[in-house]
Every structure is written in C-alpha cells, then in structure tokens.
Amino acid sequence: MIKRLIQKIKDGTALQILQELRWISRYSRRYLWAIGWYILLGILGTVISIAASVISKDIIDIVTGYRMGYAVQAGVIYVVMQLTTIGLKAAVARISVRVQLRVSQELRADIFRKILCAQWEPLSAYHSGDLLSRCSRDTDTVAGSIISWVPSLTVNSLQFVGTFLVLFWFDRTLALLALASAPVTLLLSVFLVKRIRKHSQQLRQIGSETTAFHAETFRNIQFIKAFHAIDAYCGKLTNIQQKHKEATLEHNRFSVLTSSILSLVGMVVGGVCCLWSAYRLWGNHITFGEMTLFLQMSGSLSGAFGALVSLVPAAITAATAAGRIMEITRLPAEEIHSKEQVDHLLQTGSGIGIRVEDVCFAYRSGKEVFQNVVFQAEPGEVVALVGPSGGGKTTLLRLMLGMMPVQAGSIQLCGGEPELKLCASASTRALFSYVPQDNTLFSGTIAENLRITNPNATNDMLRDALRMACADEFVSALPDGLDSRVGESGDGLSKGQIQRICIARALLSDAPVLLLDEATSALDVKTERTLLENIQHFRKGRTCIVTTHRPSVLSICQRAYLIQNQAVTQVEEGKLRQMMEEF
Ligand SMILES: Nc1ncnc2c1ncn2[C@@H]1O[C@H](COP(=O)(O)OP(=O)(O)OP(=O)(O)O)[C@@H](O)[C@H]1O
Ligand SMILES: [Mg+2]
Structure with a gap:
C-alpha cells in the first residue's frame, strides 16, 4: 500500500x-x-x-x-x-x-x-x-x-x-x-x-x-x-x-x-x-x-x-x-495600468493617432500574420485597410485593441500637447469604439443594446445615433420603437439592420478612435453611402480605421493600406483613386 x-x-x-x-x-x-x-x-x-x-x-x-x-x-x-x-x-x-x-x-x-x-x-x-x-x-x-x-x-x-x-x-x-x-x-x-x-x-x-x-x-x-x-x-x-x-x-x-x-x-x-x-x-x-x-x-x-x-x-x-x-x-489575466495617462489622452481635444512600427505577429496556433509591418493614422484621419480575405485586417484591429501582445515592434497611441505615447493594451481600450465584423447584438431591447457603450445616454441621444447610422426609420417603424425586443444575436432583424444598430451603438461612445470592421458589408449601396457621409460629417474629430472589401467605403478615407502576404503597404493615391472609380 x-x-x-x-x-x-x-x-x-x-x-x-x-x-x-x-x-x-x-x-x-x-x-x-x-x-x-x-x-x-x-x-x-x-x-x-x-x-x-x-x-x-x-x-x-x-x-x-x-x-x-x-x-x-x-x-x-x-x-x-x-x-x-x-x-x-x-x-x-x-x-x-x-x-x-x-x-x-x-x-x-x-x-x-x-x-x-x-x-x-x-x-x-x-x-x-x-x-x-x-x-x-x-x-x-x-x-x-x-x-x-x-x-x-x-x-x-x-x-x-x-x-x-x-x-x-x-x-x-x-x-x-x-x-x-x-x-x-x-x-x-x-x-x-x-x-x-x-x-x-x-x-x-x-x-x-x-x-x-x-x-x-x-x-x-x-x-x-x-x-x-x-x-x-x-x-x-x-x-x-x-x-x-x-x-x-x-x-x-x-x-x-x-x-x-x-x-x-x-x-x-x-x-x-x-x-x-x-x-x-x-x-x-x-x-x-x-x-x-x-x-x-x-x-x-x-x-x-x-x-x-x-x-x-x-x-x-x-x-x-x-x-x-x-x-x-489561471489563464493569464489582462493587466490594467496607466489609467491616469489613458484618462489624460481621453481628455485631449486634438484627437488620437496610431503608430504601428515594425510589428511581427503570429497567433498561438503558429499562424504568422505580420512581418515587420508599419502603419500610421494621424489624429482625425479616416484610414482604410483593404486586402484579400484572410490577409489580417481584423487581426490588425485586434492588435490595436490590445487583445493580444505583439511579438516584436510596437503599436502606440499618441495624442496631446506635449505628445503622450501609450502602447496598445487592455488599458488603452478605453480610447476605442468598435464595430466588430461579427454580429454582436444581445437579446433584449434595442435601447438596452445601444446603452452598452453609454449607459447614461438619453433617448434623444439614442435617436441621434440611430439617425447617423441610418437606422432611425426602421426602428421608429417597429411597434415599440426603441423598446422593441430583439432575440439572441439580434434575431428578428435583418443583417443590414443589425449592422446599423451596431454602428449606432459604437457612435454613442465618446471614444476618440472608431474601428469599423466590414461594418457596412450587408448594406445596400445607397444606405451605405449615406451612412458613410454621416460618419464623415459627424465624427467630431475622431480617428477612424475602416476595413473593407468595398471601394465605396474608400470615398470617405484619406489614405488606404493594403494588407496581404504578411505585409502592410500604403496604397498610392493614383491607385486609391482608381479603386474608387471602379465603384
Ligand atoms: N484566433 C485565431 N487563431 C489563429 N489564427 C487565426 C485566428 N484568427 C484569424 N486567424 C488567421 O489569421 C489570418 C488573418 O485573419 P483575419 O481575420 O485577420 O483576416 P481578415 O483580413 O480580417 O479576413 P476577412 O476579410 O475574411 O475578414 C487568417 O489566415 C486566419 O486564418
Ligand atoms: Mg476580417
């Protein structure tokens, strides 16, 4: 024994x-x-x-x-x-x-x-x-x-x-x-x-x-x-x-x-x-x-x-x-620090810039996505990320959100006078508002879904955000308006309607950087154009990073980057214009 x-x-x-x-x-x-x-x-x-x-x-x-x-x-x-x-x-x-x-x-x-x-x-x-x-x-x-x-x-x-x-x-x-x-x-x-x-x-x-x-x-x-x-x-x-x-x-x-x-x-x-x-x-x-x-x-x-x-x-x-x-x-926990500095950046009125320098990244599975990539978005700029499916657009947004650490290089968020630079991490996530590529509505009322990003928003603020996201018409037409209930993952609404509510929810947040990941992919061309124009006019100096497969989105962007073969390259102006004309 x-x-x-x-x-x-x-x-x-x-x-x-x-x-x-x-x-x-x-x-x-x-x-x-x-x-x-x-x-x-x-x-x-x-x-x-x-x-x-x-x-x-x-x-x-x-x-x-x-x-x-x-x-x-x-x-x-x-x-x-x-x-x-x-x-x-x-x-x-x-x-x-x-x-x-x-x-x-x-x-x-x-x-x-x-x-x-x-x-x-x-x-x-x-x-x-x-x-x-x-x-x-x-x-x-x-x-x-x-x-x-x-x-x-x-x-x-x-x-x-x-x-x-x-x-x-x-x-x-x-x-x-x-x-x-x-x-x-x-x-x-x-x-x-x-x-x-x-x-x-x-x-x-x-x-x-x-x-x-x-x-x-x-x-x-x-x-x-x-x-x-x-x-x-x-x-x-x-x-x-x-x-x-x-x-x-x-x-x-x-x-x-x-x-x-x-x-x-x-x-x-x-x-x-x-x-x-x-x-x-x-x-x-x-x-x-x-x-x-x-x-x-x-x-x-x-x-x-x-x-x-x-x-x-x-x-x-x-x-x-x-x-x-x-x-x-025992899974590693995300660390939250430099809260005061993040608050400082949140208060700067001059916008936030993003600098990606020599970043290498591979998922834990071993899948290499980036090799020494460089990317830059100036405060208040609208920058597009384009490229083939599976190239790494969503991955780059996840890295900016500090969801995963990079293996080499740095991703920095900069702003203020004198300039303050913070490395992307769980702490700096407060600087972002995000529309993910997947549907992320929860079961509950439309108002409850919208208030996730801004719990104190009044009904008028919710309606303004819906108007900007071209969603006010169909929400008002619902029997209970803002208080209409949606099912699991937004069941009861069309994919395009779900996308617009997700955009309105992101717009309700005051965060200085807006990330849109294929956020308008399910919309008809006319609605998409109106929505993009609204974002362009009412974004209040926010920096926007948009990933897209559709040239129409490029019309609101000052610059675009092509992501493919583990590299990120800036699209020349001539090529960008050509892409937009194709639309
Ligand atoms: N969680 C993960 N673990 C391992 N590999 C992943 C993970 N997520 C994505 N990948 C891989 O990383 C690469 C980049 O994926 P990503 O989702 O960033 O592409 P994308 O450019 O956004 O594509 P799409 O245009 O289809 O949305 C792909 O080859 C994918 O297979
Ligand atoms: Mg993607």
Whole structure:
C-alpha cells in the first residue's frame, strides 16, 4: 500500500489532487462561519443520536424488567431527544439551502469575472460550451464540497470516535470486532484513487462536449434545416450519448463492484458482532438492552467509517471539478495600468493617432500574420485597410485593441500637447469604439443594446445615433420603437439592420478612435453611402480605421493600406483613386 502511495505521489496524481484540494480549502476560508454552523449542528445531532441509543437501551431494560422506577424520566428524555433531532434536521435543511446558494453564486460570479478578464487568445482556445459547463456544473460540485466535506469529515469522525468509545466502554472485544472492516475499506479506497479520478475527469469532459454540441446545434438550426441535416445531427447526439452511456456505465460498474465488496465485508462483520452479542447474552453477561445497544452501535460505527471512506471519492470528484475551474482561473489575466495617462489622452481635444512600427505577429496556433509591418493614422484621419480575405485586417484591429501582445515592434497611441505615447493594451481600450465584423447584438431591447457603450445616454441621444447610422426609420417603424425586443444575436432583424444598430451603438461612445470592421458589408449601396457621409460629417474629430472589401467605403478615407502576404503597404493615391472609380 505504501509502495502504491509513493507511486501515486511520484506520477503526480496525488500531488495534483492535493493542489486542487488546497485551492478549494483556500476558497472555503471565507465561508468559515457557515462551515462552523454546519459542524455545530452536526455535532449536536451526533451527540443526541448516541445518547438516544443509550437511552433506548435503558427503555428496553425497563420493558424487559431489568430496571424499573426510571421509566417516566427515560421516556420523557427519549421523546425530547427525538423532537430535538427533528428540529435539528429542519434547521440543517433550511440553512444548507441558503449557504449552498450563496457559495455557489459567489463562486460562479468570481469565475465569470475571471473569464471576462482573461487574455482573449488563450481563453478562445476553450469552446463556449466547455466554459459554460465549467462555470455551472463544476462550480456547483465545488460549492457543494465546500459546504459539506469538512462538516461531514468532522461529524463522522466524531460519530466514529464517540460510538467506538461507548462500545469500548461496554465491551472491548465487540468494539474491535466492529472495526474489522476498516482495513479492507481503507485499502480499497487507496487503490482506487486513480481510477475514480480518471472516471470523474472523463465524465466531466463528456459533459462539456455535450453542452458544446447542444449550444452549437441550437445556434445553427437554420443551417441544419437548410441542408436537411436533422437526421445527421440527431445521429451525432446519439453518438455523444453513447459515449456518455459507456462512461457512466463503466463508472457505475466500478462503484457497484466496490460498494458490493464493502457491503459484503460489512455483512460479515455485522454477523460476527451479532453472534458475539448473542453469545454474551446467552451467558447472561449482558442484558437485552445492552445487546440492542451493541447491535445499534456496531452498525453506526461501521456506518460512520463508511461515510468517512466515502469522503475519498467525494474529495476526488470535487478536486477534479476544482482542477477544471483552476485551469480557467489561471489563464493569464489582462493587466490594467496607466489609467491616469489613458484618462489624460481621453481628455485631449486634438484627437488620437496610431503608430504601428515594425510589428511581427503570429497567433498561438503558429499562424504568422505580420512581418515587420508599419502603419500610421494621424489624429482625425479616416484610414482604410483593404486586402484579400484572410490577409489580417481584423487581426490588425485586434492588435490595436490590445487583445493580444505583439511579438516584436510596437503599436502606440499618441495624442496631446506635449505628445503622450501609450502602447496598445487592455488599458488603452478605453480610447476605442468598435464595430466588430461579427454580429454582436444581445437579446433584449434595442435601447438596452445601444446603452452598452453609454449607459447614461438619453433617448434623444439614442435617436441621434440611430439617425447617423441610418437606422432611425426602421426602428421608429417597429411597434415599440426603441423598446422593441430583439432575440439572441439580434434575431428578428435583418443583417443590414443589425449592422446599423451596431454602428449606432459604437457612435454613442465618446471614444476618440472608431474601428469599423466590414461594418457596412450587408448594406445596400445607397444606405451605405449615406451612412458613410454621416460618419464623415459627424465624427467630431475622431480617428477612424475602416476595413473593407468595398471601394465605396474608400470615398470617405484619406489614405488606404493594403494588407496581404504578411505585409502592410500604403496604397498610392493614383491607385486609391482608381479603386474608387471602379465603384
Ligand atoms: N484566433 C485565431 N487563431 C489563429 N489564427 C487565426 C485566428 N484568427 C484569424 N486567424 C488567421 O489569421 C489570418 C488573418 O485573419 P483575419 O481575420 O485577420 O483576416 P481578415 O483580413 O480580417 O479576413 P476577412 O476579410 O475574411 O475578414 C487568417 O489566415 C486566419 O486564418
Ligand atoms: Mg476580417
């Protein structure tokens, strides 16, 4: 057993489990009061149940004529104890829901914030379904263990020691006999640590895959219908379910086997205790009451021991869940600093310039996107980024937003008098307003969506922004105007309408730099032209960077850069004019 333990420590499983349990225990510290309450109520319950057993022995002795004259007191004490036990159970049930809710909600809120504050690129390696599963199922498991594991350990240990002492007091041999199953149970639990861990990890992994599959399928229902792929997707679900079934059954086979072994051992030990008590009663060494007490106590002794041993798989399951959460919480967080300097830049009225100097960038996947590129936008300028699909236009905007660090060179935001230069990072993001290439409307009202960038905007300000984005007409025509509700990802609106609301939302922000990533790609030519003219006239000295595949957008730009083959080159004026004329 010791060899096995050393082996486990060496291969890292035990060490990892230990680290995960330490993480849970560090987290538990803020709930010490709740855990303390639990323990106190548990201890009270245990003490009462041991005392009730001793009293019931006396009651049997009274009934069988061994002890008279004590009947009324014993009866009263017994009833009071039973009533107290019922009261305690009710209190525990009530408190447990309150505490469980609090722990699980706070844990979820913590993890939610950590996910939002993590660096974008490492985080994007996780499927949103997987994140969802870690945020919900895994946090609930950890919250459950925070609230129940230590109290269970304390209460069951106390019950174990208390019962053992009482038994030992009455009959030493019986006390030792009742403990005979302990070595077998202990051995079994030590040998099974790795196996339980593997099963637990496997089941959670499949849980994540299932959530991810459902989320993706429901998001793409239109596509699935259009391609008559309903049967194919139902088949995919069957495959995932089959995988889940196999893993669950394997886990179940294993736990049924171990619990059968433990029950068998318990049965043999129980039988031996029973025989021993009968033998003692037969020899008139003990009374009927004592025999009942012995049987009850030896049962609750092995019960308490079993409960203590069952804390091992519970701890491993909690540790596995904690490990999955830790993986997310340990993703590098974005650092926010130089807030005062950013505020200073925000206050300069002369606009913000962007300087990209000798930047090299590759995604973590190894995909190289830029090699020593140079780009410049002067304060108040409108600059276009053009080029083939997959060239790196969106990537350059992400770098300006400080979503990912560059591997070489620098991206600086400059402004003010004397000039202040700040490197692009999470802190400088406050200088930007952004219309992403993808649809980013949330379910809710149009007004709620617009106020994301400016929570204090009045309805008049919302209408002005919608007017600039050529969206006021269709929004006013909706039955509830600004308060009309849109579904998930703007469901209920056309793609062009969604784009215009996204633009209005970006215009509502006072940020000095506006990034538009293919922001008008779904609009008809006439609306696009009006919208671009509006942006040009009302942008209040904002620097604008627009990525586009459409020459029409170039009409509002002072300069354009071509992004292709890992290079960024400025388009000559003649070529720019030619591109615009093609429109
Ligand atoms: N998260 C990512 N991880 C790894 N590679 C990526 C990631 N996002 C984009 N890429 C790769 O980087 C390159 C540039 O992509 P990007 O989205 O910047 O192109 P784009 O010019 O905006 O294209 P489009 O005009 O189609 O929007 C592409 O080859 C793409 O495959
Ligand atoms: Mg793009």
